[in-house]
Amino acid sequence: MQNRLELTVTVEREDPLRHTPAGMPVLEMWLRHHSRQTIATLERDVSCEIQAVAMGELAKKLAGKVAGNTVHCTGFLNQRSLRNPRLVLHIEFVEFVKG
Template sequence: MQNRLVLTATVDREDALRYTPAGLPVLEMWLRHQSRQTSCGFERDVACEMQAVLIGDNARKLSGTLAGNTVNVTGFIAQRSLRNPRLVLHIEYVEFVKG
């Protein structure tokens, strides 16, 4: 079973493109999300910031174009590494939201 997270967020900042030892392009960024959600019949404002990473060809193609833009992203959440339990959104798909 594959579970995917879909999120609309603004890219607060993006790091410079880097490469893994295996040569894969990696683009790290920080996303800011705000929305109004219904939970148990009550509406509430929600907001969060999260670190995200885009790996592969899309990282190379989108590097330098994301910061300041609102995007719809699809991906999955995983801990940063075996030794670092902090959660990171691994982006698999990016779509720019038209303002």
């Protein structure tokens, strides 16, 4: 089974870098996507906001540098916690989009 998501987004905001009780760096952020997509030969505007999280070295690398920027990211979806089923994108790769 596959669970991969690839999006080009604007990082609307990011929280300050925090650490888990085990010492793992965590960066939470909110992403906004806009595009035009074709489905069943019809074009439509697509827009969504998604919560995302980066962990470990990637979180440290991105902290304080992504808010307001457009990035291309890939990762996987998971629920926020055992008690909270809201989906969160766990980011594994980020590339800044120029322009």
